[in-house]
Amino acid sequence: MKALGKSLLKFWDRLTAPMDFVPHNDRRRARLLSATLMVFVILSMIVIVVIPLVTAKLVGTAPTLPIDFVIEEFVYLGIYGLSRTRYYRVSALLLTVMVNLVVWSVTITAPNFNGPQLLAIVVVLAGLLLSTRTTAILLALNFVGLVTGALVQQKTNFNPSVDFGTDISIYILFVGLFLIHLQYRDLIEKDRIVEALRAEEQSRVADQLRALDLIKSRFLASMSHELRTPLNSILNFTEFVLNEVFGPVNAEQADALRNVVNSGDFLLSLINDVLDMTKIESGSLELFIEEVDLKDVIKASLTTAQGLLQGKPVTLIENISSDLPVISGDKRRIQQILNNLMSNAIKFTAQGSITFEAARDGESNIRFTIHDTGMGIVSADQELIFQPFRQTKQGIQQGAGTGLGLPISRSLTEAHGGKLTMESKPGEGTTFHVVLPLKARTTATA
Amino acid sequence: MSYSQLSIVYVEDDPASRNIMSILLSRVMRCPAVTIWEDSADFLDKVANLPAKPNLFLLDIHVAPIDGFGLLKLLRTIPDYDQAKIIALTASVTTSEVNTLRETGFDGLIGKPIKQASFPTLIDRIIAGAPVWMVS
Numbered sequence: 001m002k003a004l005g006k007s008l009l010k011f012w013d014r015l016t017a018p019m020d021f022v023p024h025n026d027r028r029r030a031r032l033l034s035a036t037l038m039v040f041v042i043l044s045m046i047v048i049v050v051i052p053l054v055t056a057k058l059v060g061t062a063p064t065l066p067i068d069f070v071i072e073e074f075v076y077l078g079i080y081g082l083s084r085t086r087y088y089r090v091s092a093l094l095l096t097v098m099v100n101l102v103v104w105s106v107t108i109t110a111p112n113f114n115g116p117q118l119l120a121i122v123v124v125l126a127g128l129l130l131s132t133r134t135t136a137i138l139l140a141l142n143f144v145g146l147v148t149g150a151l152v153q154q155k156t157n158f159n160p161s162v163d164f165g166t167d168i169s170i171y172i173l174f175v176g177l178f179l180i181h182l183q184y185r186d187l188i189e190k191d192r193i194v195e196a197l198r199a200e201e202q203s204r205v206a207d208q209l210r211a212l213d214l215i216k217s218r219f220l221a222s223m224s225h226e227l228r229t230p231l232n233s234i235l236n237f238t239e240f241v242l243n244e245v246f247g248p249v250n251a252e253q254a255d256a257l258r259n260v261v262n263s264g265d266f267l268l269s270l271i272n273d274v275l276d277m278t279k280i281e282s283g284s285l286e287l288f289i290e291e292v293d294l295k296d297v298i299k300a301s302l303t304t305a306q307g308l309l310q311g312k313p314v315t316l317i318e319n320i321s322s323d324l325p326v327i328s329g330d331k332r333r334i335q336q337i338l339n340n341l342m343s344n345a346i347k348f349t350a351q352g353s354i355t356f357e358a359a360r361d362g363e364s365n366i367r368f369t370i371h372d373t374g375m376g377i378v379s380a381d382q383e384l385i386f387q388p389f390r391q392t393k394q395g396i397q398q399g400a401g402t403g404l405g406l407p408i409s410r411s412l413t414e415a416h417g418g419k420l421t422m423e424s425k426p427g428e429g430t431t432f433h434v435v436l437p438l439k440a441r442t443t444a445t446a
Numbered sequence: 447m448s449y450s451q452l453s454i455v456y457v458e459d460d461p462a463s464r465n466i467m468s469i470l471l472s473r474v475m476r477c478p479a480v481t482i483w484e485d486s487a488d489f490l491d492k493v494a495n496l497p498a499k500p501n502l503f504l505l506d507i508h509v510a511p512i513d514g515f516g517l518l519k520l521l522r523t524i525p526d527y528d529q530a531k532i533i534a535l536t537a538s539v540t541t542s543e544v545n546t547l548r549e550t551g552f553d554g555l556i557g558k559p560i561k562q563a564s565f566p567t568l569i570d571r572i573i574a575g576a577p578v579w580m581v582s
Contacts, residue, residue, distance in 0.1 A: 217540075217542070220540065221538065221540045221542075221543060224537070224538075224539065224540055225537045225538050228537035228539070228557070228558050228559055229460060229462075229463070229537045229558060231558075231559045232462070232463060232466065232537065232558040232559035232560060233462040233463075233466065234559075235559045235560075236466040236470070236559065236560060236562060237462075237466065239562045240466075240469055240474075240562075243474075243562070245469060245473060245474060264559075268559060268582065272581075275540065279541065285541075286541055286542075286545070288541075288544075288545070288548075332579065332581065
């Protein structure tokens with residue numbers, strides 16, 4: 001019972017749905033159809049009403065034209081054109097075919113039967129099922145007009161035409177179609193205004209976002225500038241003293257000064273990483289694509305690595321293919337990726353070796369592999385380390401690093417259209433793979 | 447070209463940076479001809495009056511009255527300095543700022559803070575005509 005009530009309610013909702021339930025992109029088509037239908041109806045009025053009247057006046061007898069059905073076809077077309085969904089349209093077409101079959105069979109088997117009246121009932125039922133509220137009302141009126149006209153014709157002597165009922169129903173049909181047409185016109189106008197307002201709102205929000213983005217960029221640029229200037233003094237004066245430009249320093253003093261330099265360097269890398277991360281997160285990371293000679297980049301990376309390795313019982317093994325091509329990419333960023341991975345490997349490898357490999361990978365890629373014999377990463381941490389500001393327990397204990405190096409490296413690789421992956425076994429070591437396309441397919445957006 | 451053949455002009459408003467570059471270029475790298483100015487007033491006149499024609503300009507961007515971009519434009523109008531390398535030496539090194547430097551026609555960039563370990567190598571590469579875009 002409850003289910004029946006629900007489906008009845010749903011049926012009522014559909015039945016009484018206002019016209020603006022017709023989807024926006026269907027409204028223009030619906031309006032065009034209602035206009036076309038009006039033209040058809042006017043033509044039919046001429047054929048059904050005007051021509052019989054005039055011939056009756058001139059010749060004395062009016063011809064009986066079997067044209068009534070045509071009107072009903074228009075109604076179906078109307079239902080089809082004005083219906084809300086594909087389901088309704090398919091139903092309208094099916095009903096048209098079925099009703100025609102019924103009418104034809106009635107005409108053949110019972111020639112004296114009043115066809116149009118029977119048809120009108122079916123039309124109204126179909127209209128109620130298929131149409132929007134307005135078409136339903138229109139069809140109901142159409143039916144009422146048809147019946148009233150026929151009754152008036154039968155009961156009184158008032159008989160202005162051959163089939164007064166059909167005449168009235170056609171007038172109603174025309175007025176109804178005209179009203180529908182007007183409604184669609186208003187709806188389309190409303191759509192246009194709503195659309196314009198929405199576009200205006202969108203562009204206003206976009207302007208505000210652009211302005212905010214500009215403020216943010218300026219702030220970051222000025223922060224970076226203001227921090228780098230004093231760091232320039234801190235690092236360079238300390239290094240002058242450390243390098244004994246101003247006179248000899250003892251071992252203890254040198255050690256203290258080295259601490260200052262290391263901290264300064266760390267602060268600098270923190271500034272760089274935070275700026276990079278902000279760019280990545282706001283989607284404004286831009287690559288400067290140029291021809292990159294990988295030999296230069298690799299050499300620079302290995303030189304830096306050698307410097308970091310000093311004093312550690314770790315051997316650096318190089319396995320660099322002799323036919324490395326010149327690739328197109330952002331040289332500074334590729335350097336940054338390799339440096340990041342190498343310094344990570346060195347940081348987490350107490351003894352053993354670090355292997356650096358570079359070779360072509362298939363037709364269109366280049367592959368860097370950095371393998372260490374370090375402490376390794378437990379599988380639970382293997383995705384975590386690619387998240388900003390996240391580090392493994394060992395990483396936090398080491399004390400150095402921002403937790404941004406790997407997410408930045410991965411984003412930079414992906415911005416080139418490449419892939420950064422890793423595999424690791426705790427206690428045995430870690431391997432990072434960077435696969436870069438020979439021609440950067442830059443995915444970065446401005 | 448060795449450092450002895452270099453004639454360097456450096457324009458910089460920050461006193462500490464001037465001091466650092468003076469020590470680095472003159473005392474550490476032993477370049478004989480290093481001229482450092484704190485502003486860009488009468489720039490072309492002062493450059494023309496130098497005993498040795500400069501072949502390397504290091505320009506900070508935030509200098510007055512004419513900024514680094516203005517100085518670059520001025521220098522590019524004088525055929526005498528066609529062969530001179532013009533390098534930005536600045537702490538304004540975000541990606542968009544670096545792109546602006548590239549677009550305006552600087553021969554390169556050395557970002558602050560300057561890295562003493564790699565600075566001589568950068569100068570070598572600049573002299574050799576290689577593009578140097580070093581953001582530390």
